[in-house]
Amino acid sequence: MTSTQATTTSPERSTPPIGGFSLGIVRLEVRRLLRNHRTVIFTMVTPVIFFLIFGLNSAYADRRVGHGNVSAFIMVSMALYGAVMANTSGGAMVSLERALGWSRQLRVTPLSPTAYIAIKMLTSMVLGFTSVLVVYAAGLVTHKPSMPLFVWISTALCVWVGSLLFAAFGLFIGYLLPSENVMQVIGFSLMLFSFGGGLFIPLSQYSPALRRAAAFTPLYGLNQLVHYPLTGGGLDWTWPTNLLAWLVIFVGGAVWLFRRDTARV
């Protein structure tokens, strides 16, 4: 009888606070992401394995780089790789959910678009944070990376926040290829970007021509910038330029595809 009362007497109805945003939803989203083995492998397992392979090699691991050593340098690179992976898949999820019709389902609930974006951002950030944490934990446990405490913290923060920009890339690629297999495409393209950005092999080992070309790839600027607290020295204007240019390309591409997508519905 109580439900009869509820439907027929219609008590004062209200809209939810903060557009339907709640941490409980973020928790459900994170749990859902962690359930996806591919996501976990790409964002946590692979970066740690890469760090263990490349970052501990005694031939060069203890060599000095700026305020620390090569092992620390590689640890930052791998954390960046994992965090970028996490944010890209987070961004791709949004466009995938649109293609699946889940966003349409959400539109007949009080959830506001802003709250939805906030939920997705936070979910990406939690996942990105976990990637950084896992790689840095591997670094701590192995005792190889060496740098001052504030550099541990500042590089981790730079990686965490900077990688958020790749959510736009995920959004873009998700709109471009809205399918369940988008993770494979993301895995492959980020692998290429990582080589271009110098995450896997130091750019100094590339031929001059290849190095010039690498400076135009999307992870180049971000990679240089997140290492800056460690390497020190002068800031190169090409780094932020590279970062901004790719940000504009990804956001622009995502907006363009989003518009094309909504125009059809």
Place this chain on the structure above:
Amino acid sequence: MPFPPGPLRRFQNMSSPPTRDSNTHSHHTSTPAGNASALQAAGLGEKKASHTALAAIHLCDLHKHFGSVRAVQGVNLTIRPGEVVAFLGPNGAGKTTTIDMILGLSRPSTGQVEVYGLSPEQAVSRGLVSAVMQNGGLLKDFTVEETVRYISKLFSASRPVAEVLERAGIAGIAGRMVSKCSGGEQQRLRFAMALLPDPDLLILDEPTQGMDVEGRRDFWNAIRKDAAKGRTILFATHYLEEADAYADRIILIRRGEIVADGTAAEVKAMASGRTLRATLAGADATSLKGIPGVEEVKLQGDTVIINSADTDSVARYLLNETDARDLEITARGLEDAFLALTGDEAHDIGTAPTPRGAR
């Protein structure tokens, strides 16, 4: 076409409020005094009264164009609280397009939509209206229970998750991954989600599309139980049986216009008559059409199919005057009635260009 649009329209907007015992009107008028004063004390009395005076749905001269395609053309409609209404029409008639506008998923090209006197967006965000969508996707990597819990967190006041799972008949599969659920189970999951805000108005867009007979029956049983509590329900379907069995009022839509609006009995009466089949080699459609009472003649090889209000005399004629054999007379199926009312010819359905979302 045996039923020109003119006469059908007299039913438009003429239907009276529903006669179900448990509908909102009777519920209110018969509210015991004690109950009413309790509501008064809670300060809900006036609000409730003004609330029920409003139409659940009010559409005024609604148009929607997709480029040059006119999906909805001048729909006027009022649905009162407590009614159970079927939107009936072939694919591409404009049912989903209209529903999308009622839910605020798309904006009318011209015209007005009001849901309980509010804009669709306001009604949705207050949980006054919810929907079981035809192509609302579900996330495969959530369990049934997680999906419902996710949505329940979005409403300011939500029914308990366990309760809606129970009412939708999926409490037993709460822990199952959505990817492992059958089409019918997924549809009941959507229904459970729609029950969360305990909406005054529930909209179902082709809810049993693609379900098997059993799934369809289970689904409608769940809906029927729910409707008995006085909720206003609008569902789109292209199965006349469903409209017939579950709606107080049927609104027939064809090419973005309302062509009939009335009770199931009224709508069925508009498409009376029977169908006669016979084998007749070398049949000539023109001469068959000359038989008194014949409305429509179709030839399929040696088979003739004749629609007529007086099939007896057609049969007499065929048996006496021609070599026709294997005669078979059937009451015109509900499907035929529906086709007679919604399409002038069968090829009208399906070949019209249909933009995405304009079903």
